[in-house]
Structure formats: C-alpha cells, structure tokens
Amino acid sequence: DIVMTQSPDSLAVSLGERATINCKSSQSVLYSSSNKNYLAWYQQKPGQPPNLLIYWASTRESGVPDRFSGSGSGTDFTLTISSLQAEDVAVYYCQQYYSTPLTFGGGTKVEIK
C-alpha cells in the first residue's frame, strides 16, 4: 500500500495569510508514461462530504477559487491557500490514485488564528 503522510496535523493562520499543507507518499505517484502525478486534494467541512479541489496534483477543479493551488511531484506535494478566508476553515486530505488500494492522508485541520 502507498502510505500518505500529511503535515502538519493542524495549523492556525490569520485571515488573508498563506496556509501551506504538505503531503508525502511512501512511493512515487508519478506515472512516467503520462508524466502525471496521481494525486488529489479534498476539502471537508464539518458535517459535509469531502469536496474535490485539485487533481493531477496541480489541476484545479472547476469552480474552485484560484487561491487554492497544488504543487509537487513524485513523492512530495503541497496544497497552498494563498490568502486564507473564513470559509476555508476545514480539514484537507490528499489522496493517491496511482495504485490500489486508493489511500488518503490523515488530514490537516486549518483554523483561523
């Protein structure tokens, strides 16, 4: 299984400031023939299902604000919220879809400082 490790477990950021969440996979999720990283990011607010933000590590889902961006390749990935808004308070998860079993990171809780 590919183990996904997120850091930090939680972070508190002031409104308008940058939030950075890291995700590390236990093996590369870069598919060489397509040069695509099989990694997605989700946002989950309390009492709601996860909502897809980013796929292929850096492609923003339709309708997702451009303050959300994904970067990284191979085994190390980052989700950045460039200017934190109150509505961004949530838990964020990374997920690899390179191989089964599909696996998720443990989540990072983002709060307002």
Place this chain on the structure above:
Amino acid sequence: QVQLQESGPGLVKPSETLSLTCSVSGYSISRGYYWGWIRQPPGKGLEWIGSVAHSGSTYYNPSLRSRVTISVDTSKNQFSLNLSSVTAADTAVYYCARHDSSGYSSEFGYWGQGTLVTVSS
C-alpha cells in the same frame, strides 16, 4: 448535475451484514465511470472500501476484501455495498462517490452526503 444518495439501516448488530445502497441521479451508471464506497470513522480519516464499474468489475481494499461485496444495478441506477461480520470498528460514516474518469485509478469528483452506520447490539 450528478447526485448520489446513500440509504440503508443506521444501526447494525455485531456479526451481521451491513447493507447500503447508493442511488444516482443526473447520470446513467450504464454510460460508464467507476463508482466507489469510502468510509470515515467518527473523528477520523477516510478509507477507500472499493469500487465497481458499470460492467460489474470490482476493485476492493485488501484490508476488507474478505468481507466486502460491491454490486451495480444499472436498471435501477444504483450500486450497493455489503460488509459482512461487522464489529464496532466498522462504525463510520459511509460515503458513495463517483470516480472522475472511466478508470478506477482516479479521484472522486462527486460524493453523496454520507450515512452514519453504527454497529452495536
């Protein structure tokens, strides 16, 4: 707009079988894509249970494979989850979701609201 809705008992006794159905609207399952089940124990992270194609092909998490069956009923535009021999460790919110591409190696673009299943006598 694709919508998914889970249904089934909210309480299951230990050693019995958990059965849930996901009803899909806004998209015909027979057209394609993979359809999956993911669970989330209270206060914890997400665990992929398995996925099924419109053809009935399935992929399961090895950690649950011996107890899981996922099936599809294209005539009802539904897919289902059966998890046998449940214990308290199976207590979770169960989500159904649609993969975002025709393969199972893809992200989940559409999710149901989730249903809490508690295993208790």
